[in-house]
Amino acid sequence: MSKPDQLLAIKPPTELRFRGPFTDVVTSELTLSNPSDKIICFKIQTTTQSRYCVRPKSGIMIPNQNVTVSVMLQPFHFDPNEKYNHKFMVQSIVIPKADIDLEAVWKASDIAAIMDTKLNCVFEWPANLAPAPASQDQLLAIKPPTELRFRGPFTDVVTSELTLSNPSDKIISFNIKTTTPRRYCVRPNSGIMIPNQNVTVSVMLQPFDFDPNEKYNHKFMVQSIVIPKADIDLEAVWKASDIAAIMDTKLKCVFEWPSNQTPAPASQDQLLAIKPPTELRFRGKQKSTALTTPTDTRTSTTATRRTLKAAASLHYELAGQNDLK
Structure with missing residues (x-):
């Protein structure tokens, strides 16, 4: 079922450009225009919500109205060798009147009536600046060093352990992040380590329906930074820290199905006879x-x-x- 053409005029039409350095917030603007004679409701979504602040991210536009949207990229350590795949999508739908409950409109809307436009994010490094600084080498020893393995079946919580060691003579604060926070419980997910201290981190994968044919792209990142003393406000330290001083290590998640068990069950076949079988018109x-x-x-x-x-x-x-x- 084809989607309707976008009624909003969007500038730029295909990509948002962000110009470094990325040590502070970098803003790119998106202009939405409603050249039609209809009242249009819009909302903006992104694949990487933690990296961006969007204002406004939704609203109602009457005919001939223009709206400027500020897309604010939060500070991060830019790596020119990494491929960033950040995307935005502008969705819109025609509504009968301006005085209406937006949340209710989107919940009740027919998917076929929603218009959408996708935009890629492009990061530019100014030619007159020195190359983006490389990340500092990680002072913590991390085991396993590159991946976390989880062994099925996944009908209950499955735990994988991560051991952090501080072999240096410095006091280090660490912080653990993941691309899929709803799937995992991490204890502890942050802390302070004095010299020669070891910390065992439990990464608990929540139960889910494992599909052996699906490609799971879950990742973790261990960030660390040297701090002057152990008795310190961690939240303030991380907020004030220089991005170039943060050390990070990335780990992939690997899901294993035990060889002595039957293969992961496929989804149950539908027992009901449904007509039509695949779509509603x-x-x-x-x-x-x-x-x-x-x-x-x-x-x-x-x-x-x-x-x-x-x-x-x-x-x-x-x-x-x-x-x-």
């Missing part, structure tokens, strides 16, 4: 099809409408996730 203001079951033809109209609404909502959520990949 809508014409005008009337829904042209409904989900039916072969065993009960007495399903009430109200129940059918509820089923349609739930299916459309699930379809919208899944489509939104796929668009941002």
Whole structure:
């Protein structure tokens, strides 16, 4: 099912450019214009929410209105050799009036009616500046050094341990981050290490439905910084720290399925006969099809409408996730 063309005029149309150095907040502006005679609701999403602050990130635009959106990239250590795959998406939908509950509109909207425009992020390093400084070598000894292994089955919490050691004569503060924070519980996820101290970090993967055919791209990063004393406000230290002074080590997550167990079960086959099997079509203001079951033809109209609404909502959520990949 094809999506409608974007009614908003978006400048720049395909990419957002950020010019270094990236030791402070760098802002790129996005201009949205509504040249149509319709009232349009918009919202802006990104694949890397922790790196950006967007103002405004949603709103309502009347005909001929312009809106300037400030996209603020937060300070980070820029590595010219790394490929950054940050993306933004501007979504919009026509609404009947300006005085309306935005949250309710997006929840009830038909996925086929949503217009979207994707933009790539481009990072530029000024030619008149010295090359981006390399990261400091990690003072902590980290075991395992490059990956965390989790052994299934994954129906319960699975724990992998990370050992941090401080072989130096300095006091070091550490902080552990992940690209998928909802999937993991980390204890401790930060702390202070005096010389020759060891710390065991438990990384607990929460239960999930493992698919052996899916490629999981979960990553962790251990950040550390030298601090003057152990009795110090950690939050203030990290906020005031120079990005170039932060040491970091990245680890990938590997999921293993035990060889002595049966393969991870595939999703159950659908036992219900569903017509149509893959999509719901809508014409005008009337829904042209409904989900039916072969065993009960007495399903009430109200129940059918509820089923349609739930299916459309699930379809919208899944489509939104796929668009941002």
